[in-house]
Amino acid sequence: MKHLALALFCVFLLTLTTASAEVTAQITVFCNGGVVYDNAVTVTGSNPTAWDAIRASDVGYDYTDYGGWIFINSIAGCGGSWGPAFYVNGAESDVGVNSYYIEDGDHLQFIGPNNGGPTAGILYLAVLPDVVAKGEGFRVKVMEKSAYSYGGYDRPSAGATVTIGNETFDTGSDGYTDEIVLDYDAYYCVAAEKGGYVATYYFYGLPYIQCGVGGPYICSVTGEGSKRGNIKYDEDSSVSGEGFCSCRSYFENYGGKYPARSTKAYQKGSGSYDAERIIKQRPSGIDLSESTEMNYRPTTVEAYSRDLNYKSNYEDSIYQKNYRGATESSERYRQLNSLTKTSYYNNSRGINYSFTANFQGIAELSARTLEDEAFLDWREKARPKEESIETYIGNFQISRRGFLPMGGNDETDCEEDCKWNCKKHCMEDEGYSEEYCEEHCGEYCEDYCENESTYEDYELLPCCSGGWFNMTKADQIGHSAKGIFDCSCKITAAPVLIGKKASSKA
Structure with missing residues (x-):
C-alpha cells in the first residue's frame, strides 16, 4: 500500500x-x-x-x-x-496530426499539393563521391521520390540543376549530370534543385566533395531562405621570376543589390618580380597581406621561335571599397623603376590598413568617406564627407596606417560591438547571409546591452528567437551551441533521412 x-x-x-x-x-x-x-x-x-x-x-x-x-x-x-x-523531423509520419504528440x-x-496520381516530390542525391582527385572526372545522380510513400514513384530526375561550388550542371533522362572535373584543392558544396520539387538541402543538408587535399569551402547555394550563399576562400601564393607579368585579383562579399565590400589588386610590368600574398575571404570581411619587390628592365621572351620584346614600367595598385561604411581607399604606384612594398588590409567593419613602400616612380594614395546615401548606389557618388589625396613623384619611402571611415577608431558602445561580433558569428559559423544577420542581430543586441547583469548569462544564437534552447532540432544540427560568441561547440549529427517513420506516443 x-x-x-x-x-x-x-x-x-x-x-x-x-x-x-x-x-x-x-x-x-x-x-x-x-x-x-x-x-x-x-x-x-x-x-x-x-x-x-x-x-x-x-x-x-x-x-x-x-x-x-x-x-x-x-x-x-x-x-x-x-x-x-505530413513529416516530422525529416521523416514521413505514420500517424495523423492529432495523434502525433510533439516534443520540444x-x-x-x-x-x-497531392492530387491522386500526381503527388509532390522530393529530390535526393543518389550518386555522389566523397573525395575526388584534381582533374578526375565524376558524375552526380539525382533521384526524385513522391512525398507520400504510397505516391508511386522513385525515379531518376531529368532536368534537375546540380550546383557544385559555384558551378551548375543539368541532369539528363537517367538522372546523371555530364562528367564534372574539379581543378582546385577545396571543399565544394553540392545541392540539387528542380521546379516543383523540394530541393535536396531542405531534408539532407549540404554535403561537400573534397577535391585533392581539401582547402577553402566553396558554396554559392542560396537555398534555405537566407541561410546559405556565403563563400569562404583562402589563398597563400608566392611568385618570382624574370619577364613580363600582368596579374589581377578581385574579391567581393555579397551584400544584396550591391556588394558589402570588395578588394581589387593589380600588378603589371617587365623585369624582375618577387611577390608573396595571403588572402582570407570570409562572409564578414576580406583580409589581404602582400609583400612585393619589383625592378624594371626591358625583357625578351622567346615564343613560337620568335623573340618577343616587352618594355613596360611596373604598376602596382590595391583598391578597397566598403559599401557598408560608405568608404573607399586606393594605393597605386605607376611608372616604376623599382618598388619594395609591404601592405596589410582588413576590410570588414571598415577598412583597416597599414603599408610601407620604398619606390622610384609615381605614387597616388587616396582615402575618402562618402555621404550615407552612397551606400545605396555607388554609381551616384555623394560629395565626400572626408577625403585625403596624396601624390609623390621621384624617390620616396612612405609608411601609412589608418582606419576608414575616418574617426572609426573612436570608442564603440556595447550595442555596436555586440552587433558586429554577432554578425560575424552568424555569417561565418552559422552560414547565414549578411542581410539576415543584420536584421536579427540588431534586436538581440539591443536587449543584450540594456541589462549589463546578463552579459555573461545571455544565451544567444542569432538565427532564432530565444537562443539555442528555443531552436528546433533540425536547426541545431551543424550549429554552434549556447553562448553569444561561443563558436567552439560545434555539434555533429547525421541528417534525418526521408523514409524513416516518425515515432508516435500512445
Whole structure:
C-alpha cells in the first residue's frame, strides 16, 4: 500500500509538471517545391499534438474531422485531394496530426499539393563521391521520390540543376549530370534543385566533395531562405621570376543589390618580380597581406621561335571599397623603376590598413568617406564627407596606417560591438547571409546591452528567437551551441533521412 501511494504521488507530480510545460515546434510548409510558410510556435498544455501546434500558429488551414481523426485538406493554401504529406523531423509520419504528440524542438513539415496520381516530390542525391582527385572526372545522380510513400514513384530526375561550388550542371533522362572535373584543392558544396520539387538541402543538408587535399569551402547555394550563399576562400601564393607579368585579383562579399565590400589588386610590368600574398575571404570581411619587390628592365621572351620584346614600367595598385561604411581607399604606384612594398588590409567593419613602400616612380594614395546615401548606389557618388589625396613623384619611402571611415577608431558602445561580433558569428559559423544577420542581430543586441547583469548569462544564437534552447532540432544540427560568441561547440549529427517513420506516443 505504501508503494502504491508513492507511485500515485509520482504520477500526480509528473502530471502537474507536464501540464505547466511549454513545447516549441517549427512548422514548415512546402508547396510546389518552395517554402510558403516557416515559423515557430509555442504550445502550452498537457501532451500537445501537432494539431494543437497548427491551431496555435498563425498559419491558415482547412480540415475535416472524421469522428476524431483530423484530416488536413490544406495548410498555408497548399493541399490537393489527398491533402499535404505530413513529416516530422525529416521523416514521413505514420500517424495523423492529432495523434502525433510533439516534443520540444520538433520540426513539423507539410508537403503538397497531392492530387491522386500526381503527388509532390522530393529530390535526393543518389550518386555522389566523397573525395575526388584534381582533374578526375565524376558524375552526380539525382533521384526524385513522391512525398507520400504510397505516391508511386522513385525515379531518376531529368532536368534537375546540380550546383557544385559555384558551378551548375543539368541532369539528363537517367538522372546523371555530364562528367564534372574539379581543378582546385577545396571543399565544394553540392545541392540539387528542380521546379516543383523540394530541393535536396531542405531534408539532407549540404554535403561537400573534397577535391585533392581539401582547402577553402566553396558554396554559392542560396537555398534555405537566407541561410546559405556565403563563400569562404583562402589563398597563400608566392611568385618570382624574370619577364613580363600582368596579374589581377578581385574579391567581393555579397551584400544584396550591391556588394558589402570588395578588394581589387593589380600588378603589371617587365623585369624582375618577387611577390608573396595571403588572402582570407570570409562572409564578414576580406583580409589581404602582400609583400612585393619589383625592378624594371626591358625583357625578351622567346615564343613560337620568335623573340618577343616587352618594355613596360611596373604598376602596382590595391583598391578597397566598403559599401557598408560608405568608404573607399586606393594605393597605386605607376611608372616604376623599382618598388619594395609591404601592405596589410582588413576590410570588414571598415577598412583597416597599414603599408610601407620604398619606390622610384609615381605614387597616388587616396582615402575618402562618402555621404550615407552612397551606400545605396555607388554609381551616384555623394560629395565626400572626408577625403585625403596624396601624390609623390621621384624617390620616396612612405609608411601609412589608418582606419576608414575616418574617426572609426573612436570608442564603440556595447550595442555596436555586440552587433558586429554577432554578425560575424552568424555569417561565418552559422552560414547565414549578411542581410539576415543584420536584421536579427540588431534586436538581440539591443536587449543584450540594456541589462549589463546578463552579459555573461545571455544565451544567444542569432538565427532564432530565444537562443539555442528555443531552436528546433533540425536547426541545431551543424550549429554552434549556447553562448553569444561561443563558436567552439560545434555539434555533429547525421541528417534525418526521408523514409524513416516518425515515432508516435500512445
